[in-house]
Each structure stands twice: as structure tokens, then as C-alpha cells.
Amino acid sequence: MPNSILVADDHSAIRIGVKQICANEFPGMRFGEAVNYAEVFQQLKNEQWDILILDIDLPGRNGLDILKQIKADKIRTPVLMFSFHSEEQIAVRALKLGAAGYLSKDAADLELVKAVRRVIDGKKYVSPALSEKLLDLLDDTSDKEPHELLSDREYQTLLLIASGKTVSEIADSLCLSKPTVSTYRARILEKMRMKNNAELTTYAITQKLV
Numbered sequence: 001m002p003n004s005i006l007v008a009d010d011h012s013a014i015r016i017g018v019k020q021i022c023a024n025e026f027p028g029m030r031f032g033e034a035v036n037y038a039e040v041f042q043q044l045k046n047e048q049w050d051i052l053i054l055d056i057d058l059p060g061r062n063g064l065d066i067l068k069q070i071k072a073d074k075i076r077t078p079v080l081m082f083s084f085h086s087e088e089q090i091a092v093r094a095l096k097l098g099a100a101g102y103l104s105k106d107a108a109d110l111e112l113v114k115a116v117r118r119v120i121d122g123k124k125y126v127s128p129a130l131s132e133k134l135l136d137l138l139d140d141t142s143d144k145e146p147h148e149l150l151s152d153r154e155y156q157t158l159l160l161i162a163s164g165k166t167v168s169e170i171a172d173s174l175c176l177s178k179p180t181v182s183t184y185r186a187r188i189l190e191k192m193r194m195k196n197n198a199e200l201t202t203y204a205i206t207q208k209l210v
Helices: 012-025 037-046 063-072 087-096 109-120 128-139 152-162 167-174 178-192 197-206
Strands: 004-008 030-034 051-055 079-083 101-104
Touching (some): 004 012, 004 037, 012 030, 012 109, 030 037, 037 051, 037 063, 051 063, 063 079, 063 087, 079 087, 079 109, 087 101, 101 109, 152 167, 152 178, 152 197, 167 178, 178 197
Parallel strands (some): 004 051, 051 079, 079 101
16 A cells, blocks of 8 residues: 655646545555656655656646656656547656556546556556557558647647647746747647648647647
């Protein structure tokens, strides 16, 4: 049974919900909270945690950036990614970066408990539905979808564009300069062979990325 869980999410309702579900299942559990990149690493530095439940959409440097840094720093705390984004798209990237599991925020309470138990036991976790999707991806010998050609940062920028964010808002969210965001946008348009944000947004919605 895990003794400590660090919950990293910038929405208080999500943190409270995760803590309540886990507290009911694991009596005596110790919890920690973080709302951004800096707080996550402050908590990892100051305390030992059995598992980190990490949202992909933290402000500034996001969950994928955090995964990269955890791997670079050789931190052994297993990470369960937690996101509203399309499972198969984020999960593949997260698992490649060292995540121990991926769980949709739409999943039932029991699925969260199951995921926590599995990751704590040193195993990988993906939902049954996601397992089927990942197998389909492995069986697919066709060319990659356009968004699969994007880097992690470009992919995150695509999601924010498709969510209706302006260049200034994306820059603030990712802690980047506006020219840098504009450069990412130009690369995305070039790689995906599209002309404007409207086409990117339509594509993202059609692909169920947002």
C-alpha cells in the first residue's frame, strides 16, 4: 500500500477529488500538492513520495517537460499521468518519456485506485480501452498522422491553438516569448501542411485531440 501521494494539478477541485478518492481507499495516506513545475520539484526534493499523480496541463513547463526533467535528474518516484486530452496521443508521448501510467480524468474512481495500486507495484498502467487503441497503433503500418510529426512542445502549442488561445496567451502559459510561440506555430503549419489556425483547430477537433 502506498504511504504518500503527491498530486500535481493547478485545479483545486481536481486535487481535492483525487485526495478524497485515495484517502477513502488508503487510510492514513500522506498527501502533498503542487500546482506548477517549481512546486513539483520542490516537493520531490524535500520529501520521498511513493507516486506522483501529474496533470499534463500545468502552467509554464507542462507535464511532459516535468517527465523529461525527472528522467534527467534520475528521480525514482513513479509518475501516473492524468489528463483530459485524447488518451492515445498523450499516453504514447508520456510513456516514452518514462511515465509509469496514463489515466484519463474522465475515468471512474475505481480506475484511479486501480492505476495507483498498479504503479505502486512497479507495473505500467493504461486503461483497457487505451490498451486496445495502442495495439491498433502498433498494428497500423500506414504513414503517421500529421500531428505525430510534431515535437512535444509543438504538439502542446497545437493543443493550445486549437483551444482558442492567442499567441500572447500561449506565451504566458508556456513561459515563452511571443516570437518563440510564433516560430512554433510556423513550424506546425509547415509540418502539417496547413495555412492557418482555423485549419489547425478543425484538424484537432476532427482527430479528437481537444
